[in-house]
Amino acid sequence: MARNTRQRILDASLALFNAQGEPNVTTNHIADELEISPGNLYYHFRNKEDIIEHLFVGYEERIDAAMQMPEGRLPNLEDIWLQLHLAFECVSDYRFLYRDLVDILSRSRKLRLHFARILKRGREGITDVIRGLVQAGVMRASAAEAEATATNILLTITFWLNYAAVRGDRDENRMIRQGIQQVMMLIAPLLRDAERLHLHHLSEAYEAQ
Amino acid sequence: MARNTRQRILDASLALFNAQGEPNVTTNHIADELEISPGNLYYHFRNKEDIIEHLFVGYEERIDAAMQMPEGRLPNLEDIWLQLHLAFECVSDYRFLYRDLVDILSRSRKLRLHFARILKRGREGITDVIRGLVQAGVMRASAAEAEATATNILLTITFWLNYAAVRGDRDENRMIRQGIQQVMMLIAPLLRDAERLHLHHLSEAYEAQ
DNA sequence: GTCTATAAATGGATAGAC
């Protein structure tokens, strides 16, 4: 049952962190939720930070997977849509991390380094896609505009859920859909007419679901 | 000296919150910093939340002032630059609020309502400017693009400092300059050629300072 | 207005029995 309890602690912690915010969840809350003793929890993890670090490992795997672009060919608009979906859903599943991002990272040099690396990889992936679209003639953007757009997309993915939360939005799925639409609208002005039209069709279809 | 100590507590709190993050600053830290007793601090404020709420009042005045657009005429690019500067500097001066935004707002219905109102007003102000530029023929954007751009600018102003912090940026002034440039690059693709050129000239001059 | 002293509560963490 060791593996089991350990995993249950991680699952319950993630759920509680996401629901109430990491600063508002104590190790006692987690133990209570699972109906185990605090001592038992501390048998499996050194401390709360240790739990967070293990959750982060799962997050990092998820986000790395979500950042994998189709190899050997240029992504089309549908591909991009899918990638955004994967990214936003990962962010959503680990939203506790983003909710108090600066504070959580400030406590751990390790997480700080890993997150910086994730941002860097995300930035590179997005930049590659944009450059590819420009070269394929689908998109028109100066080098500076391409850079700014990449930054902008990353910023939106990273903080969209916080923005939605602060505005008072509660509906999880709606938040994600709006985030994706927001990113798509950012790149729309850079697209050639045909693709721009295509994008708006996709957007309407998506909105209707 | 009552007024004096009260104000010193607010000043010291703001400085400490900004430097270390609000969750990491206790009322004892604040009292220590001022070399007054905790009891004295609690004579002037009911609790930590009370201090935050009073700081928020100052913030709200600042941000409201920063959102005032020139009346009776269309803003030009230089106006927009100035507005962004005022906005980013206000955000920077009260960055503790943005650093742990979701958590701080989650604790106080009052702050939540006020902040939602600020976002709403900001959104309206930005939308007005964009619409004005479109009508003046300076900018080209569909209604949906204009909406998305307004949202995007607001998102950037709100979370740029966090993004910079997470990337490991320390230089305060550099962060602000980059934030402004980032916003300007967002609207560049929507501008007519002449204004776009003008913007890039402004941008280069700004970068060189 | 300000201080000292201290209460009251919480949260993190450990020792030792089972």
Place this chain on the structure above:
DNA sequence: GTCTATCCATTTATAGAC
């Protein structure tokens, strides 16, 4: 592996003297 009991440190907050 798990529990009970408990300790320690921190933080908030108040009472009462000056």
